[in-house]
Amino acid sequence: MSQEAIVLFAHGARDPIWALPAQRVAEEVRRLRPGTLVSVAFLELMTPTLAEAVEAAAASGAEVVRVVPLFLAQGGHLKRDVPALIEAVQAKHPACRIELVTAVGEDAGVVQAMAVYAAGAGGVASAD
Template sequence: MTTAQDIRGIVLLAHGSRDERWRQPIEAVAQRVRADDPDARVACAYMELATPDLPTAVETLIAGGATAIRVVPLFLGMGKHAREDLPLQVEALRQRWPAVGFSLARIVGEEPELVDLLARIAVKS
């Protein structure tokens, strides 16, 4: 649970790719989050094939003063990473940094706003 005194950290977690161009939309989301909430600390992290990984991104946010961290999985579907790997990783983070409040958001693909946006993009001409 976060309190008014907490310094928010947000990790935008994506799958990852060896292709550097793959990061561009993830980094664009991070820039937008920073613009929308200048007080939040924001980092990108990747499950595989790219760096930083989740623990490294979290460590950076904590070093920057974050006392509460929300992990936002930028996955469209509930695959193995989101269903199995990610909850285990977040629990390991809680064990490693017990003084930090961690929360795990739903995958973005389950958010009604994203479903609506994708549908609008699909039908636009």
């Protein structure tokens, strides 16, 4: 069985608090997949970058790195920018297979969870 790593890939923001939900997802993935290296990477404004996270996974012995975009849809970044980033890091680590999966927001279960949340008007935020 090959050693697998999962990189949760998010856009990034200037405010460090923005990354907390992605970190919570990473904690839950670690709970669900003990023994799997799980990290969070960002497209811009935050670190580590996707290349840095994949390189760290490869250096730790991962033979397969699954990149899971924490995006709502397959927009321009996921159609153009991210495949180019993966191609570049794949060239540096030919023994490591890097897989880019569909944006998490396009999964039927995620859509259902968002609909249930919206229908219940959960988490009403105050307008300061």
